[in-house]
Amino acid sequence: MVNYIKGINDCFSGFGLIFKSGIRRYVIIPLIINTGLFAGAIFLLKQQLDSWMQKLLPDWLSWLEWLIVPLFFLTIVFIVFFTFTLVANLVSAPFNSYLSASVELKLTGSKPENLVNEPVWKTVVRTVGAEIRKTLYFLLWLIPLALLTIIPVINVVAPFAWFLFAAWSFSIEYMDSPLGNRGMLFEEIRAYNRKNRMRSLGLGTGVFVMTSIPFLNFLAMPVAVCAATKMTSRISAE
DSSP, rough: OHHHHHHHHHGGGGGGTTEEEETHHHHHHHHHHHHHHHHHHHHHHHHHHHHHHHHHGGGGGGGGHHHHHHHHHHHHHHHHHHHHHHHHHHHHHHHHHHHHHHHHHHHHOOHHHHOOOTHHHHHHHHHHHHHHHHHHHHHHHHHHHHHHHTTTTTTGGGGHHHHHHHHHHHHHHHHHHHHHHOOOOEEEEEEHHHHHHHHHHHHHHHHHHHTTTTTTHHHHHHHHHHHHHHHHHHHHOO
16 A cells, blocks of 8 residues: 555656646647647537537427437537547657656656657657557457446446556556656556556556546646656666
């Protein structure tokens, strides 16, 4: 539990790094891009909502519009938010690599040698490819979790399983930035997380809390990258 608490503390320590000199530009640029994408998606959704409701809601059910419209809107917003998260991760992946390197420079005085010698185009290809690989890995885990949720009796452990999955996924997602910069492959990153299991779960728990709070979730990604980089530096020093 000591390492679990350390991981949570590591996570929230990322707030103290995101706006430091040499770091903040890698936070602000993807934040502006992702906020613009999300705002645009919500605007288009609002524009189309009336048209969709006219097509989907028969005239004889129009009296239920006051109830159905908010539910329909919330459902679509959830879908848009989930899709936005996937797109945001892809857009931010190259920035997160440089964000992590700038944090490591601030903390240790040097950047990872792999990133220093890597051309920009190769960094983009590597980080986007890694993001797709992680997404597929997470999607595969959704199948047994979904089955666990619908099977009677044993589904009482489903909330706990979903929480562990979320924390573990977030830890893998953001540990990829500092460890990928060091040349680690996806399987090696998972092995690193298993070796530091409780601390990684603590980090993932902190990220889970941040992503659950409206508006704060827009800062969750850069904070998590900074926190993961700081955590790997601390583990190396220990």
